[in-house]
Amino acid sequence: MNVEHADVVVIGSGIVGLAHAYAAARKGMEVVVLERSAAARGASIRNFGLIWPVGQPAGAMLEMALRSREIWLDVLEQTSLPHWRTGSLHLAYRADEETVGREFADLGVKLGYTCQWMEPSGVTSLSDAANPEGLRGALYSTTEMTVDPRAAMAKLPAFLTERYGVDFRFSTPALAVRGGRVETSRGSWNADHILICCGHDLESLYPAELEQAGLQFCKLQMMRTFQQPDGWLLGPALAGGLTMRYYPSFEICGNLGALRQRITAQMRGYERWGIHVMVSQTMQGEVTIGDSHEYGSSVDVFDKPEIDELILDYLHAMARFPILEIAQRWHGVYARHPNEPYVRLRPEAGVEIVTGLGGAGMTLSFGLAEKTIEAMG
């Protein structure tokens, strides 16, 4: 069987694999990316495309998200991939949401977030989509942006090949990794460094090490509307009060406990399915809506219409679009660690596994990849 050589073999062409291929290639290394499918088809093409620093806890993770955003901007410019640099609004319709939003705005600025509390008139001047009825204001942050995940995952491999000579091998599953060698169904590679970026496939390569790492699966249901009328723009990406209990950044707020208690007591379906509602816009003008969070050691292959209904009920109270009709529904899965923002393992010399970025892989990958490659020396 054919044996080839590369400085670095990256396994998986989701955003984590692509970001690592980019970081290694920019250091002058010869990089091969092996992807099981004919194109990436995991979480990286199923998400909102939101780069969401405001969700990261202050300190190292916020810094990583902001660095990642900088690299995204550089890559987007080099590839001419369209994107929205609109920031985000966490809309408040309840007193406890307003209290948490105001508290975050006060504390956040000192911790490195670029955010402010905005009164309803300011919110509606920024966003045609925010429902003005009952609106008490919003936390406005300027650092969030939206990329088109399907377009980005399709275009980045060609860009990496043309600009940095990265060699992509699609339809090439890695079957085993051992002693600096990767075995695939289409030959073997010897490499100085092997980076395993296989997303939520925790069963194929180093399953014992991954099991011990304590990762779990999370399944999310998503929807997308038909294209909105020409010229209609979402403006800032939208989130609501439910989102404040989801991202760890809001833990700085002493008032978060009361908001959580109200949701637990009064919104049982939302609590049960881990629902919070976020909205982004694609470059073609559709609106992407999600999502739910079903955690566990296995993934239910069947979707639950009840979850979509809960998401849409909440959405209709917080946002208005010219076209609400749903054109697409799908689910995505990612791996996450209950306490860590990501998992990086070295099961043997020269091999790194990078996974478990949970709901922040688009936000963190480029920053994390830079750190992985630095640590590799």
Ligand SMILES: Cc1cc2nc3c(=O)[nH]c(=O)nc-3n(C[C@H](O)[C@H](O)[C@H](O)COP(=O)(O)OP(=O)(O)OC[C@H]3O[C@@H](n4cnc5c(N)ncnc54)[C@H](O)[C@@H]3O)c2cc1C
């Ligand atoms: C519905 C949803 C919404 C989300 N929204 C956001 C968001 O807006 N912002 C944000 O920051 N994050 C978001 N996330 C999280 C983000 O999408 C993930 O953290 C990220 O995509 C994970 O990337 P990955 O490369 O690890 O995995 P994946 O994208 O799943 O890629 C892994 C790749 O590895 C390949 N592979 C696996 N095993 C092998 C093998 N043995 N050989 C070869 N190839 C292999 C797979 O085919 C796959 O293409 C969302 C996730 C979901 C599911």
